[in-house]
Amino acid sequence: MAPNLYLVLSKPPEGLPPEEYDRWYDLHVRENIVSPGFASARRYELEPSRDEPVAFSHLALYEYEGDMSTWRTDLTRRIETGDVVLPEWFPQIRFSSWAALPLSERIEPVR
Numbered sequence: 001m002a003p004n005l006y007l008v009l010s011k012p013p014e015g016l017p018p019e020e021y022d023r024w025y026d027l028h029v030r031e032n033i034v035s036p037g038f039a040s041a042r043r044y045e046l047e048p049s050r051d052e053p054v055a056f057s058h059l060a061l062y063e064y065e066g067d068m069s070t071w072r073t074d075l076t077r078r079i080e081t082g083d084v085v086l087p088e089w090f091p092q093i094r095f096s097s098w099a100a101l102p103l104s105e106r107i108e109p110v111r
Contacts, residue, residue, distance in 0.1 A: 002063035004073075005100040006007040009046075009056035013092035021058075024087055029060060031084050035074045037066035058093065068099045 004060065013023035029041045046060040049084075078084040 001106060002065050002067070003102055005065075006062040006065050006068060006097065007100060008060040008062075008065055008095060008097045009058070010060070010095040011055065011057045013089050016089055016092075023057070025060070028084075029062075031078070032062065032075065032081055035071045037071060039063040039065065048062045056070075056096070 010025075025043060029043060033041050041060060041062045044061065046054065046057055048054050048061055058077065075084065079086065101106070
């Protein structure tokens with residue numbers, strides 16, 4: 001694994017077909033990982049472990065090296081120049097993003 005992780009929890013807007021959200025997000029992930037320092041990305045559908053309302057239904061998990069602020073600055077620039085186009089429904093997405101920085105070395109089981 002890369003030293004740092006970037007997690008984006010999201011839930012598409014009500015009424016948006018899941019296929020449209022997935023099609024856009026798959027493209028958006030590829031737009032994100034062209035920035036220097038990104039090693040990989042993978043998306044997940046979240047299933048609640050209990051019967052309760054869910055705040056988020058999807059997780060995008062990125063592995064990266066370096067400084068997250070550099071990537072954020074680059075993404076903002078690419079949005080402003082039109083290289084990255086956000087759909088009209090984008091402001092309605094519920095999301096939360098987190099940079100996860102390591103507190104320990106990678107621990108693996110002793111075999």
